[in-house]
Structure formats: structure tokens, C-alpha cells
Amino acid sequence: MMGSNFDFKLNINENNIPLAISELRNKRRRILETWGLFLVTQVKKLTPVDTGRLRNSIAHEVEGENTVAVGSNVEYAKYVCLGTRKMKARDFLTPPFKKNKDKLKTMAENILKE
Numbered sequence: 001m002m003g004s005n006f007d008f009k010l011n012i013n014e015n016n017i018p019l020a021i022s023e024l025r026n027k028r029r030r031i032l033e034t035w036g037l038f039l040v041t042q043v044k045k046l047t048p049v050d051t052g053r054l055r056n057s058i059a060h061e062v063e064g065e066n067t068v069a070v071g072s073n074v075e076y077a078k079y080v081c082l083g084t085r086k087m088k089a090r091d092f093l094t095p096p097f098k099k100n101k102d103k104l105k106t107m108a109e110n111i112l113k114e
Contacts, residue, residue, distance in 0.1 A: 025065070031108045032068040036060030038107065039070045042096035048080060 040060050047055040057072040071077065071093065083089030 027111050027114075028065065029062065031111050032062045032066075033060075034107050034111065035104055036062065036068040036070060038104070039068075039096055039100070042100060043070055043092055046092040046095060048090050048092065054080060 037060065040058050044055050044058050047058060049055050054072060054074050054077055057074045057077070058070070059072070060068055060070045062068050079087065081089065081091050081093055
């Protein structure tokens with residue numbers, strides 16, 4: 001009927017539980033991949049550049065079912081990020097996570113709505 005509210009309801013029963021679980025797992029994986037790609041871009045923007053090796057090494061990897069890791073395999077990345085006695089810390093990893101919490105939440109919500 002025109003002008004009325006339209007509600008979409010899905011009843012979960014024993015016949016569609018495996019399908020629902022599979023769909024949620026797929027969406028969770030897509031959320032982690034989307035977050036990883038986005039955060040790599042944001043981290044690269046803050047990564048200090050001398051030769052470009054560190055910035056070019058920034059990547060993401062989905063670990064298990066609930067975690068995406070963003071970082072570098074370059075041996076000196078932790079020293080740049082955390083600093084040393086002779087070099088001030090230049091944290092390029094933490095700020096993108098903190099700054100974009102709301103955006104990451106929105107990304108997840110949009111994927112779950114699809």
C-alpha cells in the first residue's frame with residue numbers, strides 16, 4: 001500500500017541458518033578487507049619518506065576471522081614509529097586508526113546492509 005511503512009523481515013529457521021552464517025562470514029571478511037585497504041592508504045599518507053621503501057612496504061593482511069593487520073615488514077619500521085634514543089618517534093600507524101573510527105564503523109554498516 002502506498003504511504004505505509006515497509007518492513008523487511010527475515011525469519012531464521014533451521015533450514016536457512018547455514019546460509020545466514022555463511023553470508024555473515026563473507027560480509028565479515030569483506031569488512032576486514034575494506035578496512036585494510038582503506039587504512040593502508042591512510043597510513044601511507046603519514047609514513048615518513050626518505051627513500052620510499054617504508055611507505056611502499058605498508059600492507060594489510062586479514063588474520064583469522066576477526067582481525068586485519070596493517071603494517072610493514074621493513075626491519076626499521078618500528079624504530080621510525082616508536083623512536084629511538086637518537087630519533088624522535090614518528091607514529092604513522094596509530095593516528096589513522098584513531099582518526100577514522102567512525103568512518104570504519106560506517107563502512108562496516110554499509111557492507112552489512114548490502
